[in-house]
Amino acid sequence: MKKGIFITIEGGEGAGKSTLIEQLSNTMVQKGVPFLTTREPGGIPIAEQIRSVILDRGNVSMDARTEALLYAAARRQHLVEKVVPALAEGRHVICDRFVDSSLAYQGYARGLGMDEVWNINSFAIQELMPDMTIYMDVSPEVGLSRIAGAADREVNRLDLEKRSFHEKVREGYMQLLQNHADRMVRINAEQSSEMVFREVLTAIERRFAGFFATDVKS
Template sequence: MNGLFITFEGGEGAGKTTVLRAIKDKLEKEGCTVTSTREPGGSVIAEKIRQIILDVAHTEMDERTEALLYAAARRQHLVETVLPELEKGNLVLCDRFIDSSLVYQGVARGIGVEEVLNMNLFATAGLMPSLTLYFDLDPKVGLSRISDNDGRENNRLDQEKLDFHYRVREAYQSLVKKDPERIQTINAEESLDQVIEEAWVKIRSFLNMDAEKR
């Protein structure tokens, strides 16, 4: 595959979805062919699985059921959306991917990182992003942003207790330490314009390095 796969990660309310849209616009203005997508979701079947996973009424969902549903949605999303675009040589920007499962289900839910990683490597056939931007933010700030945003989807994860979201943040920070070359941190507590600019600089730098390698 000649395309590039870039993922956007972060806790609830970190602003990664808004930044992704802005980066897509910037890349398209420079002549890039860009597909933006999200997880869970990004294809017809995967979006239906998303509705099941994030339904606020499904509080009884077992942790392993949740992890398996995420992996199933991820597989279908790859087959229908991501892989075809990468095979065309296009750039794919994805709001969440495998790292989300590692931190939310592997750590915050307590299933275990290795267990969730193996499950997802099976689902993805080993595909990993070329670059991941992690938007780091204090969970209190992120959840406050959500409560102030009437237009944002209210999902089951938003209802978790604050300590759950702190475990998510710590798990992301641990992933960054293990894979600092792929996962690059963005300070999401800055203004939106500053966050977009920092993300843009990191992506431009990555694309330039990739072009030199080719």
């Protein structure tokens, strides 16, 4: 059986990742493509419990290294319990955030160092990297204004950070884009969701011909 394709969606707060993943999910359902959507941190009970600790607005005193280690722990369990089995079954996996988030948020914005955070995560993921990463680029001003206007959105500890922190997160992602141009694709997420979706579809189909095809006969 063909191995599934692993695609991760990255971006700052309010980039529209959830909307994009819902659009991709609907398309794959319509096409009959075997797939799985999930998120980090979370996706499975253990990782969701870790998520609740990381994003709890009461945990403002959390040390940056503690935060990085918790993300890596959740990532490891999520991979072995959910992502790896799905890929082995031939299902495509679309994941909301992965290791690039840790590199941008903890490595760059928190100042721990990208190499140091990579070392933690390298142990956790055992070299399993995405086949493609879509970076939803949005300015902190636009992203945070979207969050403020979304009454039903979960407001977490990261949303309470100062704009300067979110600006550093974006800088971190830009550095990752330069270093991993073979894997990462930048999408202007300040466009309409329809335009974003069309650009993402084009990027995926250009990278993986037949990604949305299926052998299932109607």
